Amino acid sequence: MRYLPLVWAAILRKPTRAVLTLLSVMVAFTLFGLTIGLNATFDLMAEKARADRIYTWPRFGGSGVPVAVARQIEAIPGVKAVTAIGFIPGYVQDPKNQAFLIMVDQNAAKVFGDWNISPQMWNAVWKDRTGIVMTRAQAERWHKKVGDTFTMISKAVKRADGRTDWTFKVLAIAEDVPQNSNGFVFGNYDYIDKARPTADQGKVSEVDLLATDPSASADVAQRIDHKFANSATPMQTITEKLARSGNDFGGLDIKAITHGIALAGMFMVLFLTANGIAQSVRERFTEFATLKTLGFSDRAVTAMVVLESALPCILGAALGVGVAAVLARQIPKLMPPNFGIPLPTISPMVILWAAVSAFLVALLSAALPILRLRQMDIATALSGRA
Amino acid sequence: MLRQIFIVSAINLRSLKQRPWASLVVVVGMACVIGVLLSMLSLTEGMLAAYDKTGDPSRALVVSTGALGEGNSSIARDKARLIMDAPGIAKAPDGSPLADAGMNTGVPVYRLNGRQAYNNLRGFGPKGVMLRPEFHIVSGRMFRPGTRELIVGVAAKTQFKGMTVGDKVILPDGEWPIVGSYSTGDLLDGQLVGDTETVMKAVRKTAYNSVLVRLTSPAAFPAFKAALTTNPALAVEPYLQREWYKKIGADMFNFFKVLAYGIGIILAIGALFGCLNTMYAAVAARAREIATLRAIGYGAFPVAVSVILEAVILSVAGAAIGAGMAWALYDGADSAFGSNVFKLSVSPALFGLALIWAVTVALLGGLLPSIRAARRPVVEALRAT
Numbered sequence: 001m002r003y004l005p006l007v008w009a010a011i012l013r014k015p016t017r018a019v020l021t022l023l024s025v026m027v028a029f030t031l032f033g034l035t036i037g038l039n040a041t042f043d044l045m046a047e048k049a050r051a052d053r054i055y056t057w058p059r060f061g062g063s064g065v066p067v068a069v070a071r072q073i074e075a076i077p078g079v080k081a082v083t084a085i086g087f088i089p090g091y092v093q094d095p096k097n098q099a100f101l102i103m104v105d106q107n108a109a110k111v112f113g114d115w116n117i118s119p120q121m122w123n124a125v126w127k128d129r130t131g132i133v134m135t136r137a138q139a140e141r142w143h144k145k146v147g148d149t150f151t152m153i154s155k156a157v158k159r160a161d162g163r164t165d166w167t168f169k170v171l172a173i174a175e176d177v178p179q180n181s182n183g184f185v186f187g188n189y190d191y192i193d194k195a196r197p198t199a200d201q202g203k204v205s206e207v208d209l210l211a212t213d214p215s216a217s218a219d220v221a222q223r224i225d226h227k228f229a230n231s232a233t234p235m236q237t238i239t240e241k242l243a244r245s246g247n248d249f250g251g252l253d254i255k256a257i258t259h260g261i262a263l264a265g266m267f268m269v270l271f272l273t274a275n276g277i278a279q280s281v282r283e284r285f286t287e288f289a290t291l292k293t294l295g296f297s298d299r300a301v302t303a304m305v306v307l308e309s310a311l312p313c314i315l316g317a318a319l320g321v322g323v324a325a326v327l328a329r330q331i332p333k334l335m336p337p338n339f340g341i342p343l344p345t346i347s348p349m350v351i352l353w354a355a356v357s358a359f360l361v362a363l364l365s366a367a368l369p370i371l372r373l374r375q376m377d378i379a380t381a382l383s384g385r386a
Numbered sequence: 387m388l389r390q391i392f393i394v395s396a397i398n399l400r401s402l403k404q405r406p407w408a409s410l411v412v413v414v415g416m417a418c419v420i421g422v423l424l425s426m427l428s429l430t431e432g433m434l435a436a437y438d439k440t441g442d443p444s445r446a447l448v449v450s451t452g453a454l455g456e457g458n459s460s461i462a463r464d465k466a467r468l469i470m471d472a473p474g475i476a477k478a479p480d481g482s483p484l485a486d487a488g489m490n491t492g493v494p495v496y497r498l499n500g501r502q503a504y505n506n507l508r509g510f511g512p513k514g515v516m517l518r519p520e521f522h523i524v525s526g527r528m529f530r531p532g533t534r535e536l537i538v539g540v541a542a543k544t545q546f547k548g549m550t551v552g553d554k555v556i557l558p559d560g561e562w563p564i565v566g567s568y569s570t571g572d573l574l575d576g577q578l579v580g581d582t583e584t585v586m587k588a589v590r591k592t593a594y595n596s597v598l599v600r601l602t603s604p605a606a607f608p609a610f611k612a613a614l615t616t617n618p619a620l621a622v623e624p625y626l627q628r629e630w631y632k633k634i635g636a637d638m639f640n641f642f643k644v645l646a647y648g649i650g651i652i653l654a655i656g657a658l659f660g661c662l663n664t665m666y667a668a669v670a671a672r673a674r675e676i677a678t679l680r681a682i683g684y685g686a687f688p689v690a691v692s693v694i695l696e697a698v699i700l701s702v703a704g705a706a707i708g709a710g711m712a713w714a715l716y717d718g719a720d721s722a723f724g725s726n727v728f729k730l731s732v733s734p735a736l737f738g739l740a741l742i743w744a745v746t747v748a749l750l751g752g753l754l755p756s757i758r759a760a761r762r763p764v765v766e767a768l769r770a771t
Contacts, residue, residue: 016663016666017663017666017667020659020660020662020663020666021659021663023656023659024656024657024659024660024663025656027652027653027655027656027659028653028656030652031649031652031653031656034649034652035649059494059558060491060492060493060557060558060589061457061491061492095452095454096637155452155453155458156458232558232590234558236494236502238502248497248499248501250722250723250724251497251501251503251545251721251722251723251724252429252721252723253499257426260422260425261422261649261653264418264419264421264422264653265418265653265656267414267418268414268415268418268419268653268656268657268660269656269660271410271411271414271415271660272411272415272659272660272663274407275407275408275410275411275664276663278407279408279667334644334648
């Protein structure tokens with residue numbers, strides 16, 4: 001640390017270079033934070049995914065399956081709780097603003113017990129049939145607060161009189177869960193069911209359930225698929241753990257893409273800082289010779305060069321990851337919404353990786369100049385002929 | 387003046403090899419920017435190319451009003467017959483309208499990496515093949531109408547398991563054998579095809595999803611559209627097939643474009659700082675040379691131009707490397723998004739884009755250093771060591 005003033009003086013000798021290097025490193029680490037942060041989100045989703053939760057839906061789409069399917073699933077051994085769900089896919093005002101409502105029955109409080117919806121909020125929805133609970137992300141997306149009305153158009157789910165508009169009252173706003181960072185809206189299944197034409201009543205879009213034993217949930221999922229395989233309503237079943245494992249976005253391997261981008265940024269700054277530190281050492285070669293003459297050891301000189309190379313890297317990495325954290329919160333405003341890609345999370349792991357990468361870049365950048373300094377012939381260097 | 391610019395730039399470029407590492411910063415920086423940008427855009431470019439190939443200019447698709455995709459469009463049987471009677475539809479040799487009511491359904495499949503996904507199963511009616519001259523069987527045979535048989539596009543097997551002739555696909559009423567494979571050269575190559583009526587029975591659909599027609603010419607479209615949209619009993623909209631694919635792909639394209647450009651711009655800002663750094667260093671290294679030139683009568687402008695030119699050459703070289711790498715790695719590679727199977731494309735248009743980016747970054751990164759080079763007092767620079 002006592003070399004810090006010397007190193008600081010060396011950096012400030014070329015302030016333009018110092019500032020430009022810092023900015024460049026910062027930008028590369030902003031990208032690093034966003035991309036590796038996105039991986040962190042996928043990892044978090046996989047980690048938070050519940051082993052005992054299972055989703056099952058009609059294998060071939062269509063207009064849904066009879067609610068009796070949910071009751072049949074309840075009877076399967078190993079099933080703890082089952083909620084029948086009707087989706088309302090549609091839009092708000094313009095087809096571009098796609099919205100999606102999840103209408104559930106009272107068992108949802110059990111099946112989604114970990115989704116930050118309090119018993120009071122659930123009770124409000126069971127009492128007020130037109131009521132909905134939305135998460136903060138959705139409330140921000142639609143600019144809603146508690147007490148507002150929310151109207152959407154759904155061509156897929158029509159009312160008995162043929163109308164396609166559905167109006168709800170926002171009863172509560174819940175916190176988001178990491179595994180669903182774009183948010184969700186829950187409503188009362190009973191309401192849409194009664195409002196629909198008789199022919200559509202009693203139909204559900206999906207059945208979600210909990211297994212009694214989390215370690216046996218894959219078996220339960222298989223039992224459900226098997227039970228309905230040859231029925232009029234074949235089902236497609238998946239455990240939440242499996243659905244959230246890996247990081248696949250419509251078939252694209254997110255991890256490979258984000259790693260590639262982050263690596264490109266690191267490669268770019270590696271050349272920049274390596275060149276900067278090499279230049280700096282070259283310019284002050286005679287000075288280093290003087291330091292060695294004065295009795296500075298090779299280790300001391302090495303430490304000074306590493307410090308000079310590491311300072312902009314570490315500072316730039318810290319600033320860059322900070323900017324990424326701020327930018328990550330702005331993404332919903334900048335991106336076309338509802339594409340199902342989650343937001344980056346700047347987790348401790350991301351910060352750790354950024355620090356490791358910054359150190360690696362600094363060390364690699366300093367390696368060659370250090371080698372030159374160690375092998376320097378002091379007499380030649382002092383004479384300025386090196 | 388031009389002569390001066392030429393001479394100063396020539397001297398400058400010859401001195402480049404004295405500062406190879408600093409120059410490499412610009413080259414590597416730009417290679418990274420363009421490599422990443424073009425790799426990401428190869429996805430949208432490839433998808434766009436696949437969409438563009440889909441659709442003869444005189445083919446039109448009729449869907450229900452407001453449908454966001456064929457999947458959520460629904461056309462009842464009686465309406466399909468009405469649509470086929472609309473004016474402007476070309477006639478088959480037997481005098482019947484060249485139109486085919488079609489259906490789509492998602493079929494659960496597994497990607498090659500084992501993940502669950504859906505592929506698209508499309509129904510061909512009696513005119514399905516006649517409407518698509520680009521369609522031909524590559525191996526095996528065509529399905530027989532009325533039987534539980536499917537055929538598969540040649541590209542499906544590059545993304546999904548169980549998509550070759552002899553494999554079986556599970557539908558609600560059991561397993562259907564794949565009896566042949568076909569090629570169309572467009573997005574259909576990633577999908578499955580079966581007989582419309584038979585598949586509809588199996589998946590318990592009563593209404594079609596869309597009606598595909600061949601018009602007598604693209605010019606017949608306005609009249610065709612007017613006939614359909616003014617009929618209150620129909621509630622359908624026709625689209626030229628090409629426009630339709632652009633419409634349903636628009637959100638996805640915009641999303642990926644915003645993503646690619648956003649990341650590209652962030653990286654480019656980093657490269658810009660690197661470029662500024664290098665050019666300032668270059669100007670400092672050339673201080674003596676520049677001052678000498680100025681002393682013997684060369685103007686400030688040619689000196690400034692030579693600095694910018696150096697930045698442009700380094701930047702464009704970097705962009706060429708980045709674009710070359712993106713092309714070598716991804717051009718023509720098999721890819722898929724959702725149920726669309728296509729090939730990535732690093733097209734000439736993307737190379738043009740790379741050139742524009744490279745020159746822009748170089749101009750921004752070379753401008754300030756070039757001003758410093760041109761402004762520096764000659765005497766001071768000559769004295770500097």
